[in-house]
Amino acid sequence: MTETPSIVLGVTGSIAAYKSLELVGRLRRKGCKVTVIMTANACKLIGPASFEALSGNPVALELFPDSKPQNIEHISLAQLADVLAIVPASANFIAKAAAGLADDLLTTVALAVKAPVLFAPAMNVDMWENPVVRRNVKQMTALGWKMVEPETGRLACGTTGSGRLASLDRIESEILVSLGWRDDLKGLPLLITAGRTEEPWDPVRYISNRSSGRMGMALASAAARRGAKVTLISGPGDVPAPEVFKHIPVLTAAQMHQAVQRELPRNKALIMAAAVADYAPKNIASGKIKKKNDGDITLTLKRNPDIIQLASAKRKPGTLLVGFALETDNLVANAREKLIAKDLDLIVANPAKTLSGENIQAVIIDKRGGTIKLPAMPKPKLADLILDRVAKLTGAA
């Protein structure tokens, strides 16, 4: 699988087809590429243009298109899929798939695909309880297709019973699990800081550092994907923020400090990946400072709050604190010193040369002295390793 997982979403002719529109958005927000295949009956219920707009991809409709607007054949669609999800799956589609028919694009892709296949049935209760449908579903699950069972409730036809499309939360989570993604942080409120802070000394100038924000954003993205309720406080950086529960953009260390103080009590853990400027100009000029002949000027800097240290002193019992340590020399010894001085649970030490790169070589140190030296790896991979530790230490996993 590439770093951007590819979901092929089959939409069939059930009234619940409109719910798949929201599913497309949810999957894209999790970082997936979504390609939609619609059956002819699905097109009678909802226009392909809506799926096209939401997925950002052409919708595949026909097995043998006269013109090839989407440039995708059934075999390449099957190869494209890291997961094929049929949402909603009508009784008709289920019957055809169970019989191994390939009389339209979606049934053909379903036969050709090697990736995991998942289907979420939605239909009238009498159809759902019909022995023929029960037999077909049983056959498909026996063959390894994953079924997201429909729910009991009020149905589109006005009756009440089983057959209502499963909740999008469940369907989304099953799709992500089929991709091999874990949801072991489900519901965990997690505060993450990312990016650098910028400390102004006049309206057009500031002091800062070279942090790209990649590590913090990778953490926020991986934690959200694993189900955590992420509050992200981020300063400027070179990469966009992922979709999270709550995002608070800030500029200066003082603003980040305030936001952390306010948000921490609602969270089980703080991961402080932001590169906070330790000093800020003491005075900020209200207008642009003009050159003065050839003379030098002096900028007086004042200490910024040590955000994680203050958070550590005020934390509610049981709140987990994870810091980073950026070092040019004596990586492990200096990081250990910071862990003790700031009373942290974990510290991720990394050499300054990885500051703005794609990869990172880190050492994870815990408060009992346990030290794991990791090889260089992409930042998203390290994010998952750190979150494995967070999951264990918070009792989420």
Ligand code: CTP
């Ligand atoms: N940190 C913080 N507030 C600051 C400075 C740093 O919360 N004012 C946090 C960082 O986000 C990181 C940890 O403290 O999680 C260590 O940051 P680092 O810059 O490596 O160390 P400093 O404590 O600033 O010490 P020094 O600059 O002397 O190495």
